């Protein structure tokens with residue numbers, strides 16, 4: 249075990265104190281299958297304590313002068329950058345992604361703290377035309393205690409993009425990180441402590457996700473739930489929150505179409521596809537999952553793609569030359585194998601990959617070959633089910649109408665991508681795709697400045713951007729009559 253893992257706290261952080269628990273749960277390194285730490289599991293009272301601490305901290309935090317509140321966020325950003333190497337190593341060991349990607353994620357988190365600190369100073373209210381003896385105003389106010397539940401695929405990024413706008417807008421937070429990747433979250437909380445964030449402003453609890461989710465959704469003190477994860481759990485949390493009528497943001501599953509039109513710049517399209525598909529080994533909600541290629545260019549695209557996919561180096565993310573790390577768990581391998589078998593049974597062609605990687609080099613980790621499937625169609629599960637792994641399914645098309653109809657044939661509506669040159673074609677694609685985000689000749693669609701989120705069963709609410717911080721405030725109308 250490395251020093252970075254040994255040294256990070258494994259306990260709950262409630263009201264500014266590290267709190268131990270009666271129960272500790274094993275944490276596995278997906279690159280080796282070995283236990284790397286034992287993580288505290290909160291009991292019911294401890295979860296209630298965390299909510300109460302956030303509630304008690306809310307009024308003082310909200311009332312801080314803005315420049316003082318946002319200074320904490322700037323200080324946290326500085327600390328994230330200063331400790332980026334350590335945080336990246338922790339992330340790679342518990343999650344598996346390459347160390348380069350981990351470092352970029354930590355740096356992006358620092359950027360998120362900075363951007364939201366700045367944006368909080370621009371949460372301007374509004375004045376509405378009113379009769380002479382009245383003033384109509386809108387004031388944006390923080391919602392209160394925020395319950396945040398985050399996934400394992402971006403163990404740091406999903407936390408920073410929720411906590412930064414929540415705190416910037418004057419809210420306090422209780423975080424429940426994924427039980428697969430709590431150490432990255434705990435390492436961030438150590439930096440909160442180092443930044444002397446006032447007690448109770450940010451609290452973290454690990455433990456039974458069902459129990460913590462129920463405690464958060466049923467609590468009268470928690471005013472908002474922000475969740476990133478699978479669609480079924482997002483729906484369950486939505487239903488559970490009905491009784492207390494919480495404000496919610498749900499960033500759920502995706503099944504992004506990636507259209508390569510006949511007039512596309514093929515080199516750029518293949519490069520974009522490789523970057524977006526193999527980021528975090530395909531375990532990304534905005535990963536391209538259905539690749540629609542015009543039949544006139546299919547052979548050319550497939551040739552270039554196969555060469556690049558076969559050149560990917562799969563291995564432990566800590567090795568500098570690794571492009572693709574392990575999958576998160578054994579069941580992730582099972583899900584991908586099932587999709588591949590279902591597709592090939594129904595006529596898809598396995599172009600490359602398709603198997604688990606085993607042997608000494610792979611050290612009992614959850615490694616899988618980068619895979620291309622050709623001749624995929626709508627009879628196959630992979631056409632409709634989120635993949636979350638390194639599989640590229642190729643579907644050919646003939647006309648623009650046909651590909652738009654197929655691309656929209658999904659319950660999901662998060663990210664979509666298209667490569668084309670003709671401006672009318674681009675306009676038609678951009679306006680017809682039923683997705684929250686459309687990348688045209690570009691796959692970088694996630695920035696602090698731009699809105700991130702979906703439609704349909706991919707959820708609602710936006711993260712990042714001026715819209716993201718608005719998810720953490722309520723609009724209060726003030727009608728003043730001058731007597």
Ligand SMILES: NC(=O)C1=CN([C@@H]2O[C@H](COP(=O)(O)OP(=O)(O)OC[C@H]3O[C@@H](n4cnc5c(N)ncnc54)[C@H](OP(=O)(O)O)[C@@H]3O)[C@@H](O)[C@H]2O)C=CC1
Nearest residue numbers: 398399425426427457458461477478481500501533634636
């Ligand atoms: N949109 C996205 O970015 C993501 C999509 N997914 C999709 O979901 C699939 C399954 O991944 P998985 O990790 O199981 O995703 P989950 O939705 O199960 O987990 C996401 C978060 O929700 C928590 N959670 C799980 N069950 C509950 C519950 N009943 N109440 C409250 N919180 C809960 C998890 O906690 P704990 O880990 O402790 O169980 C974790 O913190 C993936 O294969 C992928 O298709 C997954 C992750 C992210």
Ligand SMILES: O=C(O)CCCC(=O)O
Nearest residue numbers: 401402476532533534694
């Ligand atoms: O997979 C997700 O849950 C979010 C993707 C994050 C990003 O692209 O910034």
